[in-house]
Amino acid sequence: MTILDRIKAYKLDEIAADKAARPLSDIEADARAAPPVRPFAAALHKAVQKGYGLIAEIKKASPSKGLIREDFDVPALARAYEAGGATCLSVLTDTPSFQGAKDYLTQAHRAVKLPCLRKDFMYDPYQVAEARALGADCILVIMASVSDAQAAELEAAATEWGMDALIEVHDAAELERACALKSGLIGINNRNLNTFITDLETTRQLVRHVPEGRHIVSESGLNTPADLAEMARYGVRSFLIGESLMRQPDVTAATRALLANPAMGLQ
Numbered sequence: 001m002t003i004l005d006r007i008k009a010y011k012l013d014e015i016a017a018d019k020a021a022r023p024l025s026d027i028e029a030d031a032r033a034a035p036p037v038r039p040f041a042a043a044l045h046k047a048v049q050k051g052y053g054l055i056a057e058i059k060k061a062s063p064s065k066g067l068i069r070e071d072f073d074v075p076a077l078a079r080a081y082e083a084g085g086a087t088c089l090s091v092l093t094d095t096p097s098f099q100g101a102k103d104y105l106t107q108a109h110r111a112v113k114l115p116c117l118r119k120d121f122m123y124d125p126y127q128v129a130e131a132r133a134l135g136a137d138c139i140l141v142i143m144a145s146v147s148d149a150q151a152a153e154l155e156a157a158a159t160e161w162g163m164d165a166l167i168e169v170h171d172a173a174e175l176e177r178a179c180a181l182k183s184g185l186i187g188i189n190n191r192n193l194n195t196f197i198t199d200l201e202t203t204r205q206l207v208r209h210v211p212e213g214r215h216i217v218s219e220s221g222l223n224t225p226a227d228l229a230e231m232a233r234y235g236v237r238s239f240l241i242g243e244s245l246m247r248q249p250d251v252t253a254a255t256r257a258l259l260a261n262p263a264m265g266l267q
């Protein structure tokens with residue numbers, strides 16, 4: 001069993017328990033009462049016209065790295081990312097593996113004006129309605145962990161709630177399946193979720209196979225301005241970054257430093 005298999009197993013149990021505790025109709029009522037959706041993909045499109053698009057991730061821990069950041073004041077971190085120039089936020093809501101919480105998403109969304117991604121392992125439209133109820137503007141669909149039919153169902157649910165969907169892939173086969181969906185946002189995860197090995201070569205290889213008109217986000221393992229400049233050489237200007245920023249005491253300064261890339265104007 002891989003790490004992803006284990007996560008999927010407990011996540012399906014969690015979803016069943018959540019459904020038993022609160023019926024979908026309750027969640028939908030909360031989703032209808034949630035603050036309006038903020039355009040997530042559009043914010044990235046706009047950001048890359050002048051520079052980089054950054055989805056900055058609020059991440060306390062991970063299965064491969066353990067605890068990443070001890071002091072974890074979610075509204076303060078959200079504001080720090082916003083002040084540092086992030087385009088969007090990503091908030092881990094998975095608890096067992098990432099020490100996240102559903103409430104972190106609500107806290108982050110309330111603290112800033114940035115569009116927010118619910119970062120979790122999604123299998124059921126129930127979770128999509130829940131994402132909206134918590135304040136999400138975008139959901140993640142991990143192709144490595146869902147069937148084509150599930151992916152289409154999650155994407156349709158996101159659209160129904162007015163949210164965007166970031167479709168995550170790690171290899172050419174997943175990318176091909178992702179391109180059969182409607183979403184214009186493709187995340188290339190440099191980390192293999194079965195082994196948790198990270199390699200930026202993943203983006204370099206897959207970017208060539210992405211059809212025109214899709215907005216690519218390179219995800220995971222990006223640490224330095226040089227990493228971003230290297231991805232930009234391959235035409236990728238949007239990034240999903242967690243660990244390297246979460247490890248810095250001054251998150252605003254670290255975000256600014258990462259985005260202030262003198263080489264970028266030369267591309």
Ligand SMILES: O=P(O)(O)OC[C@@H](O)[C@@H](O)c1c[nH]c2ccccc12
Pocket residue numbers: 057059119120121142168189219220221222240241242243244
């Ligand atoms: O902390 P990093 O290496 O910058 O990575 C962020 C993000 O890409 C990573 O957390 C992630 C990408 N896809 C996921 C799917 C599930 C959980 C986590 C992830």
